[in-house]
Amino acid sequence: MTIMTGLGVSGGTAVGVVALVALPAPLPDEAASTDRAGDLARVSVALEDVAARFDATAASLTGDAAEMISAAAAIARDPGLLDAVEEHLQSEGPAHALHAAVDDYAKQFEELGGYFAERVTDLLDVGARAEALLLGRPLPGVPELTEPSVVIAHDLAPADTAVMDPAMVVGIVTEDGGRTSHTAILASQRGIPAIVQAKGALEFSSGLRVGIDGDSGELVVEPDEAWLAAKDEKRRARERISERSGPGRTSDGHPVMLLANVGNVADAELAGAADVEGVGLFRTEFLHLSAATAPSVADQSDEYVRVLRPFGDRPVTVRTLDAGADKPLAFADLGPEPNPALGRRGLRLMKEREDLLDDQLAALAMAAAETGALVKVMAPMVATKQEAAWFTDRAHAAGLPAAGVMIEVPGAALRAHQVLEITDFASLGTNDLAQYTMAADRMVGELSDLLDPWQPAVLDVVAAACEGGRATGKPVGVCGESAGDALMALVLTGLGVTSLSMSMQRVPMVRWALSRHTTEECVRLARIARDADSAVAAQEAVRSAASPELTDLL
Ligand code: PEP
Ligand code: MG
Numbered sequence: 001m002t003i004m005t006g007l008g009v010s011g012g013t014a015v016g017v018v019a020l021v022a023l024p025a026p027l028p029d030e031a032a033s034t035d036r037a038g039d040l041a042r043v044s045v046a047l048e049d050v051a052a053r054f055d056a057t058a059a060s061l062t063g064d065a066a067e068m069i070s071a072a073a074a075i076a077r078d079p080g081l082l083d084a085v086e087e088h089l090q091s092e093g094p095a096h097a098l099h100a101a102v103d104d105y106a107k108q109f110e111e112l113g114g115y116f117a118e119r120v121t122d123l124l125d126v127g128a129r130a131e132a133l134l135l136g137r138p139l140p141g142v143p144e145l146t147e148p149s150v151v152i153a154h155d156l157a158p159a160d161t162a163v164m165d166p167a168m169v170v171g172i173v174t175e176d177g178g179r180t181s182h183t184a185i186l187a188s189q190r191g192i193p194a195i196v197q198a199k200g201a202l203e204f205s206s207g208l209r210v211g212i213d214g215d216s217g218e219l220v221v222e223p224d225e226a227w228l229a230a231k232d233e234k235r236r237a238r239e240r241i242s243e244r245s246g247p248g249r250t251s252d253g254h255p256v257m258l259l260a261n262v263g264n265v266a267d268a269e270l271a272g273a274a275d276v277e278g279v280g281l282f283r284t285e286f287l288h289l290s291a292a293t294a295p296s297v298a299d300q301s302d303e304y305v306r307v308l309r310p311f312g313d314r315p316v317t318v319r320t321l322d323a324g325a326d327k328p329l330a331f332a333d334l335g336p337e338p339n340p341a342l343g344r345r346g347l348r349l350m351k352e353r354e355d356l357l358d359d360q361l362a363a364l365a366m367a368a369a370e371t372g373a374l375v376k377v378m379a380p381m382v383a384t385k386q387e388a389a390w391f392t393d394r395a396h397a398a399g400l401p402a403a404g405v406m407i408e409v410p411g412a413a414l415r416a417h418q419v420l421e422i423t424d425f426a427s428l429g430t431n432d433l434a435q436y437t438m439a440a441d442r443m444v445g446e447l448s449d450l451l452d453p454w455q456p457a458v459l460d461v462v463a464a465a466c467e468g469g470r471a472t473g474k475p476v477g478v479c480g481e482s483a484g485d486a487l488m489a490l491v492l493t494g495l496g497v498t499s500l501s502m503s504m505q506r507v508p509m510v511r512w513a514l515s516r517h518t519t520e521e522c523v524r525l526a527r528i529a530r531d532a533d534s535a536v537a538a539q540e541a542v543r544s545a546a547s548p549e550l551t552d553l554l
Pocket of ligand 1: 281283322408428429430431432433479480481
């Protein structure tokens with residue numbers, strides 16, 4: 001039995017045969033174009049054909065899947081892409097010109113980073129499909145499946161993942177991709193176990209029997225009886241856990257609210273129907289990543305109403321636009337900066353574009369009035385007490401009585417006591433807090449060991465923020481990814497956080513972890529983590545000290 005490990009991004013276990021998604025065949029030799037207008041028209045038809053096929057697929061889907069496929073159709077119709085093809089036709093034939101234009105565009109997307117860098121897979125997929133149509137070759141993608149299969153690919157385009165039949169595709173493995181790639185998002189939305197970053201997985205031959213564990217990231221060739229029995233037991237235990245319900249409580253009854261992170265209406269509808277106590281982070285900028293112009297107050301309000309309604313009287317914490325750095329918005333762009341992550345992003349950008357902030361607050365107040373929902377609003381990237389006061393006053397003046405700040409900057413965490421004196425609550429963005437505490441750009445994968453929220457220095461900074469919460473009696477939650485790590489959730493509870501907001505799939509395990517530990521045990525686990533010398537040692541020490549009932553399942 002051979003075991004290889006990648007990054008588990010969609011939980012669950014499965015066994016199936018390998019179905020390889022081959023890389024596209026190389027392009028044939030081509031003479032330079034002698035009929036540029038004619039060749040450009042042929043490329044244009046091929047791209048429109050790709051877009052039309054995506055439209056048809058999107059029409060048969062809903063939610064994120066439909067949105068992602070529509071976004072890929074928009075890429076195929078991007079006039080800039082055709083302009084680039086026209087330029088390359090001066091020296092190349094149509095297929096090579098298309099290929100070169102897509103390459104140019106991909107480089108530009110990569111340079112822009114963040115959201116754009118993650119759209120490179122869509123762009124390459126559009127290019128590969130248009131090339132195939134142009135050359136009369138079969139379309140690339142997942143082969144026809146006749147038995148339950150584990151699909152292994154370099155990376156998958158949304159068009160591939162969105163149409164997969166979960167009865168046939170029992171698992172997904174990619175050599176590339178990340179936690180926020182489409183493969184990860186769609187696989188977990190569709191309940192298909194998935195692993196990314198499984199380097200070397202494409203070496204496996206088609207038809208081989210493999211097992212996949214999307215929690216631990218294991219890919220096993222010819223799994224033996226012991227592996228199968230262990231995974232089966234784990235699956236049953238997880239099913240039992242997900243049947244538990246109710247608010248977050250330690251075993252001695254200390255409340256820690258369990259909230260969902262959402263990015264759009266589809267997320268809100270799913271989370272609203274689930275057993276969560278509300279929303280701890282609505283990333284409103286996700287609604288506008290591909291918008292060229294600012295949305296109107298009326299349009300924003302309509303969308304917010306649709307996000308708020310599914311939660312009834314449960315609180316929904318809305319973050320005002322967090323634009324800049326890894327999440328650039330075309331309509332809120334102050335021009336290039338040498339260090340975007342340290343520049344005018346988040347609230348800093350809103351201070352320059354007060355019009356955008358005021359429109360958003362007005363839209364939220366309208367949506368709150370229309371729905372009667374319990375709306376809380378918070379600002380991203382707050383560094384000082386004065387910034388916190390500026391935002392809080394503005395939100396109150398707009399008719400939003402619950403206004404707070406995200407603590408993502410160590411300076412704000414160290415002065416949390418003062419910050420919380422003049423605002424209503426704080427929520428720790430541990431993704432950025434780790435980035436700024438360790439001075440490690442979160443877009444640089446090679447620095448992931450520094451970006452680890454288990455870094456004892458990051459935990460010290462979180463502890464300082466919680467101290468400010470205790471001193472002022474104001475709530476301090478966590479809405480970064482670390483809130484969804486069941487072991488870390490115990491540590492955060494021990495440090496004093498009052499709510500944990502995460503991707504809703506993670507809520508059952510965190511609920512269960514809390515229910516197996518007393519507050520005093522959580523405080524002890526937090527001490528153990530902060531006493532460790534490294535992130536790895538902190539996590540290991542907490543794992544050894546936590547209840548085996550929990551750690552056996554992780
Ligand atoms: C964070 O920084 O932890 C956070 C929740 O915000 P985002 O990941 O959107 O920057
Ligand atoms: Mg952040």
